[in-house]
Amino acid sequence: MSQEHLACASVPIQHWSGTYDPKKAFYTGTIFPDLDKPFFASEKAEETGNPSLKTASPDRRESFMQQIQEISFFADDLRLFLDTHPECHEALQALKRVLKQRKSLLINYAEEYYPLTVDCMAAIFEDKPDSDCYCWQEGPLPWEGACV
Amino acid sequence: MWVYEKRLQYPVKITKTCPKTAQLIISQYGGPDGELSASMRYLSQRYTMPVRQVGGLLTDIGTEELAHMEIICAMVYQLTKNLSAEQAKEAGFDAYYIDHTAGIWPQAASAMPFTAKEFQSKGDAITDLTEDLAAEQKARTVYDNLLRMITDPEIRDPLKFLRAREIVHFQRFGEALEKTKEKLDQRNLYYFNPEFDKGMMKRV
Numbered sequence: 204m205s206q207e208h209l210a211c212a213s214v215p216i217q218h219w220s221g222t223y224d225p226k227k228a229f230y231t232g233t234i235f236p237d238l239d240k241p242f243f244a245s246e247k248a249e250e251t252g253n254p255s256l257k258t259a260s261p262d263r264r265e266s267f268m269q270q271i272q273e274i275s276f277f278a279d280d281l282r283l284f285l286d287t288h289p290e291c292h293e294a295l296q297a298l299k300r301v302l303k304q305r306k307s308l309l310i311n312y313a314e315e316y317y318p319l320t321v322d323c324m325a326a327i328f329e330d331k332p333d334s335d336c337y338c339w340q341e342g343p344l345p346w347e348g349a350c351v
Numbered sequence: 352m353w354v355y356e357k358r359l360q361y362p363v364k365i366t367k368t369c370p371k372t373a374q375l376i377i378s379q380y381g382g383p384d385g386e387l388s389a390s391m392r393y394l395s396q397r398y399t400m401p402v403r404q405v406g407g408l409l410t411d412i413g414t415e416e417l418a419h420m421e422i423i424c425a426m427v428y429q430l431t432k433n434l435s436a437e438q439a440k441e442a443g444f445d446a447y448y449i450d451h452t453a454g455i456w457p458q459a460a461s462a463m464p465f466t467a468k469e470f471q472s473k474g475d476a477i478t479d480l481t482e483d484l485a486a487e488q489k490a491r492t493v494y495d496n497l498l499r500m501i502t503d504p505e506i507r508d509p510l511k512f513l514r515a516r517e518i519v520h521f522q523r524f525g526e527a528l529e530k531t532k533e534k535l536d537q538r539n540l541y542y543f544n545p546e547f548d549k550g551m552m553k554r555v
Contacts, residue, residue, distance in 0.1 A: 208532065211540050212481055214525020229361075232515020240518055244499045245511050268358065276360065279415060280519065286408040287526035319357045345357055346425035348364045 217284070219293050225273040225301075234280040264316055271308050271319070277301045317342035353414070360418040361512045365429040365505050370444035372501060373430035374460060379423045379497075379513070381457025381465035384489040386423055386513075390416035392470035392486060396479045399546045402534060405476070405527045409483075412520050419516065422509055424455050430506075476545045480528040484521055491517040 207213065220237060228234035278301045285294050313323035314330065317338055324339055379385045393413035400406040431444075431453045439448040446462065457465035470486070473479050494514035501507055534553045536542040543551045 208537075208540055211477065211532065212484060212525075212528060213532075214484070214522065214528065216526055216529060217522055230512075232512040233519045235519070238519050238522060239515070241511070242495050242498055242514065244495065245507070245514070269362075272358065272360070272362065275356075279360070283408065283411055283415075283519065283523050286404060286411055287523055287530065289404065317357075320354060342357065345359045345421070346363070346428050348366075348425075348429050 217288075219284075219288070219291050222277075222297065225277045228280065229273040229276050234277055235284075267308075267312055267315070271305070271312060274301055274305045274308060278305055313338075353417075359422055359425060360415070361422055361509050363422055363425040363429060363509050365426060367430075367503070367505070368433045368438060369430050369503075369506075370434055370439055370442040370447075372503075372506060373427045374442070374444055374447065375497060375500065376423060376430070376506075376510075377427050377458060378460035379490070379493060380420060380427060380455070382459035382461075382463070382493070383469040384486065384493050385457070385459070385465070386416050386420040386490075387457055387465055388469045389413075389486060389490060390420060391467065392472070393483065395470075395472040396483070399474055400479075401476055401545045401549050401552050402527075402531050405480070405531060408523055408527050412523065415516070415520075419513055422513065426506065426509060427455055474544070474546050476531045477528070477540065480524055480531065483524040484528070487517045487521040487524065491521075 217235070217237060220235075222228060222234040223231060223236060223239075225234075231239050233239055278298065281294055281298045281301065285291065285298060288294060309319055309323050310326050312319060313327050318324040318327055318341075321339075327338060328334060381387055390413050393409040393416065397406045397409035397413065400409060434444070434448075434453050436448065439445050447458075450456075459465075471479070471482055473482070491514055494510055494517065497510050498507060498514065501510070531545060532540060535545060536551075545552055
């Protein structure tokens, strides 16, 4: 590790010490227990009454979307870790696992509901070459509040 | 090249109209420490970064900030979508209403428009990464302040997520700075500009 230098900022390098599960990570905002540092007002000031978010949604499509969001977020946070720790074997193995899961979730979602990416649209057309549906415009817009 | 994925990184589902809260949260869209500013800062700085991995990190974080901008805009949109002119007036949202109706426009909570003056791309890796560390802290403080003021769990939930991301990004920029330092003159980190005098960097 690099030596200490006067007159320059320095931050300790994080070491791999495991992760939360995808659901817990998602609602924490990081996959790393070591970086989970909430603000006291986040705990205290909250009104009682549970936002529907953390409980499983009764809507099948919404709970499917929730799974995609959790797995995708896991991959996002892992990628940033690997950007500065490309040699970390555990992180790379975890990334391989979640990217595989994400890929199959995205394709299943496209087949059952609508495509989230252009590549998902390609998967639909491969599956149904005679389709007349320009499916890109299907589904709610992400900012409409139906994107849980 | 960017590819759009038709979902938010974190869900936003706000059921109550509240222009007062929208006016506070909009700061993280177009304000001095907002997500738009963050994204433009990192995506501008990355081109001349002397360490490849750091250029890659700036691209990934700059991209995530775009997704955060979309979350903030979705919040402002949902907080104002059924707005009446009377509600706007009562909540002190009337000046915004006059200029933008209920359209989404990048400004600070203080109504100052978005400006590139709020961030730097200085062409020196140590300077830029030090700015990025400060930027993440400033954004975290804004989220702390929002969380102290806002009590509705529907609104707090995405804000808590976004706040947590600032801490993770700070850690990554710190590690990027360490990686950059490793390639400099160890007796004097400021002996040359690591971006402008690239030939003097250590090939580690």
